[in-house]
Amino acid sequence: MPPTPPTERRRRPSGRITLQDVAREAEVSPITASRALRGERGVAAELVARVKAAAARLGYVPDPAARALASARGTQVPVLVPLLSNALFVDVIEAVHRVLLPHGLQPLIGVTHYDPMEEEQLLRSYLAQRPAGVLLTGFDRTEAARQLVAASGIPCVYLMELTDAPGVHCVGFSQQDAGHAITQHLIERGRRRIAFIAAQLDPRVLQRAEGYRRCLRAAGLYDARLELLSPQPSSMRLGGELLEDLLRTRPEVDAVFFCNDDLAQGGLLAALRLGVAVPQRIAVAGFNDLSGSDQMLPPLTTVRTPRRAIGEVGAGMLLSLLRDEPLARSSADLGFELVVRGSS
Amino acid sequence: MPPTPPTERRRRPSGRITLQDVAREAEVSPITASRALRGERGVAAELVARVKAAAARLGYVPDPAARALASARGTQVPVLVPLLSNALFVDVIEAVHRVLLPHGLQPLIGVTHYDPMEEEQLLRSYLAQRPAGVLLTGFDRTEAARQLVAASGIPCVYLMELTDAPGVHCVGFSQQDAGHAITQHLIERGRRRIAFIAAQLDPRVLQRAEGYRRCLRAAGLYDARLELLSPQPSSMRLGGELLEDLLRTRPEVDAVFFCNDDLAQGGLLAALRLGVAVPQRIAVAGFNDLSGSDQMLPPLTTVRTPRRAIGEVGAGMLLSLLRDEPLARSSADLGFELVVRGSS
């Protein structure tokens, strides 16, 4: 007897296996197949099993475009970050991918270059695609962007910063407290003339600056002339240059808090080059605990920030929102950790 | 007289502005509007102008899902890279975004973690979405993955490596020649016992190794005992550890070619820590010219690789493919550049 396929498998012109094919194979209607596959409750267990088996047998892959068109919402999740060249955000993004992909959600990376206008543009075009949800960095955006998000009704989780505003879902840590903590550490090490060197000057850097000021003021040690703020993008080179500037113009300085590890690493290397002893002559601290900071000479004291966890928890929160699950908390403070190494 | 809108703007239940609305506003049929907006030739210039004006006035944003469903192909462009934590690929990705987004194409970042199986999985799910095109890293993949790409008929451009295989579109540079060139440089600096330290051992690293061997063999200087290959992921820490190993077990070494700058930076810092003079005692060279290499002590000699250009040219090539434009070349060799600094 010649072998016959379990059922007649007619392929449509496109060659694609559709929900119809699955339904036919399982001998149910397409709607039931759709419901079974999506795990909608209220389908007889036996039918669910039959449909799932049929789908597996045929190698059915749902068409996201058709789903997006038919339902109110697609499977994309725009993730807007300032920069990809900052390892910080790459870590966040990797974590987001890891959580979202297994749930059939597709992260869409958008880069704003720290420009609220650019973010607004991106948001406009992404929201027009009716994404499932949105992940945004921080709270600093144009009024129009805020409106767009609100009007869309699309679930949104904010990363990196925290707020108490009701109904706002966010996951991060207190940038200000972290800036305070590392400054406090330098004071406890006996430092008195503590400088702050920063670049980029995005909102989170300014929050760290605020923590630095609050701490030094409380200790009666604040001196505005020890703040070196550059709007240029952060880099090791710039860190070295700014440290040189500082040592020349404020020779009395005995510690430096760099707002980011790349600046601090550059500072450490410049100190080495100039023969400035760290931590004897000046103590050095960074922020974020980026790759390489533990390899410096001396190893860099810094603040370890929970960026992977931010991505994971943020994506998880969005997932709950999409499922209308009750949230344990709408604002997740993931904290930070002081990492004391040889440079302070 | 009360103000009246230019035409009656009835919104559909979804609230969305559709092609229909634009067509009505421009007083043409939806098909003509569609053609005008997509810049399909064969539409009267006047109508095109009218449609575009109407679209702008209404703030029309086309629905990618509907477009994808109706046409054979969507607007997504999966970009598969091994790792996001390697700055190399982040640069490639940023360049790809810059080129693709203005053309209405949406890059989808996929991370394979150097695992062909993982790549195959990603490919399977991405191709089921009928993307407009695909960007893949290198040529090392499973047979099934190869088949998937071929069977899909979806335009594909390969990044980072080159091949002469007909009909294959690729953009990169010769990893082997680059490995050869930096080794040659070390020979020309008078070095005779040149080691190779590598991690990750992905296909491109192995190609660089081949260039290193070819060069040393030609000079009669090859010594297999000077190769240190570790399958671990690349990092500064590992670079330092491997250099220490090397100095202990092969004290006769007088130069090291690290397969990547992060390893080399770690090596340089380890040398500093150990009091090993660079370049007097050993010359050090890296690969890729990553951020920070110019800040090292001494600054790192390396090979600058054209990763931004690879992203740009690769995306541009895909764009041409999508438009059925004739390609100037199907294989673009973007070359590399020796950057000689203090470490050699």
Place this chain on the structure above:
DNA sequence: CTGAAAGCGCTTACAG
């Protein structure tokens, strides 16, 4: 050069 018809593959109400 322009348009009327049909359909892409799925899901949302609406019935039973």
Place this chain on the structure above:
DNA sequence: CTGAAAGCGCTTACAG
């Protein structure tokens, strides 16, 4: 708990 009908917003042939 299951299904027949209609439609999401666009584009692809097919006519004229």
